Amino acid sequence: MTEPVPAYRPMGGPITSQLQRQGKYSAKVDYLAGLNPEQREAVLATDGPLLVLAGAGTGKTRVLITRIAHILLESRAQPWEILAVTFTNKAAREMKVRIDSFVKPLPELQWMGTFHSMSAKILRKHAELVDLKSTFTILDTDDQIRLIKQLLAAENIDEKRWPARQFAGMLDAWKNRGLQPKDVPAADSSYYANGKGGRLYHDYQARLKALNAADFGDLLLECIRLFRENPDVLAEYHRKFKYMLVDEYQDSNTAQYLWLRLLAQGKPAAEANICVVGDDDQSIYGWRGAEVDNILRFETDFPGAKVIKLERNYRSTANILKAASTLIAFNEGRLGKTLFTDVADGGDLVSFTQVYDSEEEARTIGEEIEQFQRQGEPLNSMAILVRASFQMREFEERFITLGLNYRVVGGPRFYERKEIRDALAYLRLVAQPADDLAFERIVNVPKRGIGDSTVKMLMETARGMKVPLLAATRMLVETEELKPKQRTTLRALIAQFDDWAWRSESLKPYQLVENILEESGYTDMLEAEKSVESQGRKENLKELSRSMEEFDTLGGFLEHIALVMDRDSADASDAVTIMTLHSAKGLEYDTVFLPGWEDGTFPSQRSMDESGRAGLEEERRLGYVGITRGRKRVRISAAQNRRIHGLWQSAIPSRFIDELPPDAVEVTDKGSAYGGYSYGGGAASRFNKADPFESVYETPGWKRARANQESRKGGGPLTIEGELVARSVDLGGESSGYKLGERVFHLKFGYGEVIQIEGNKLTIDFEKAGTKKVLESFIRKG
DNA sequence: ACAAGCACTTAGTCC
């Protein structure tokens, strides 16, 4: 394994220019120096399949980058012949930047990016082979939901009983598993809306084609279909990609796995130049369909694959590593890596603090941050990592009062704001006249007097003539069918769009959007509002236009926003970072705060309810990810009281606290003075057998999950049975389960008497609350 | 066509 190290190539001089002329690269530094033997081996083993199991902070990214640099410097491949897939755009961007410090000239790695963006790129080239045009729109979750709602309405499916979100979730799961409509198992497809699930999927796909659109899942799925149905296209990419690298392989789902395998098939499995890097202990996307099994079976898929483990941690102190290792050891079925460090000094103990409520938590952390700041620590070296984004607000509010500079990563998203989405809808419709979802969104924004009935007429015409809404409108305004007022309005709107489309050829995207906002009356609408909010909206739109300046084409910009939903990445100011544990993966900070370690919040109750033990283990890995982000200091806290859905709930510290090693953790309890739950034995309390939550698997959530699983095993598709029962309860209509004059009880309004029945809606004269119209499902017999 | 008011829901993590 000690292969000879290539000689250091000096920079500058005639050699470099000669290399450059040949399209070759030279090293800026001795890039192999400083790598440990395992890392070096992982860099040099360029040919044949390679699995790198890299624990947190073991220099995984460095290995990937050095490996790419090595391939380029050895002239084994050109930049465009290297496919490097990451899971986040952040990771891709970071790698591009870091490669700059190794190699010159800066190679243009056009095939480095997320699975989704690489797939989109391939799909645009061959769109017509999967019934799309190369200008297809990428739908986000919001568009997806609206589309599903339309389908549900068309099928007369009650959206109350069968929420669109639920179907979106199922669609997502199918697509993550690489299933086309025809592949969906019968049990799955019969689950939703009394067996309409499968057909809805089919209809949904048909609608996407009509809209010339693809959702996130399609980007991969349609790419897979493209490869399968067009061997010649696939062969083209086999020839193209000489080396493939995959980061965070433990997070790949089945569709991504299939996608990769198709691309790797250009050579016999044992000769495929594919390198995957991952850490089973950091698998935190199971809910998104990630299959840890992918990493476990790599050696089977690629026989003779070399496996290299990276276990030497360069990031954290011994105490932090000990805390993380002890916690993760509670999981079963690991590949079993053990992180170690050479540094003798253990460093600061990991701290655990209990506070009274989330407000005090924000206050305490704010004070600590200010203290570190006074000691000369830059704010950039500190981060607060939360389980769920609703926890962020409290910190933001506190930091605003303190005047503490902070930055939120992946919080309330810029591109999901209403005004931004409106502006984007205008742009989408200009770029893509078949984008009916965009048309519907803006046809009456700002208000033009185009109401539901007019829109309905447009939609009927569009459906009848099988053309997009914009085209249907274009025709309708030439007839007598519309009322004069609407006809004039729509005719003007069409003319505007034609004009914008024309101008989009010559104007830069940011100029176009400014014109559109001005001419559509959107800016005037905000002016007229005069509210504090509308001021902020105008600011956001300016920000949008600014962020568009770097784009030369409208299509390029729209692609960017669909796939790259992160914002102000270029903010250079010194600020504390607030983000979720999920988006923190791959990052590191000197000081890391981990608030909200309360049972139910973290580990999340829903995760445990839905996925039982597997869910709990994924939460534990999330904890492991959180702790291992810290270089010098990790400060965990838990609130005794937290407000959830506007109600105060008391909470006990996370069970994970009990799984931390007592000798690496220091416990300070700020909350006990207020009474309430008093935390007993510090990190050592896991030895206290009297603790009712001592066993992880006896908590209410776990019991519930287990009960669910039992019933599932019980036989037959649980879902059909469950549904049939539910339906027989209220076949609704006139045969409501209630009679006029009957005494009933409502959770919120108390007792009352039924005075009118319309289907599942009952009018009830409540004793205290007066007469209300209430859904049947919210009352019970009194 | 649109605004206001009300009942009911919602807050899990991301490309």
Added chain:
DNA sequence: AAGTGCTTGT
């Protein structure tokens, strides 16, 4: 506590 979507009133 804040947001959605439905119903009612203008």
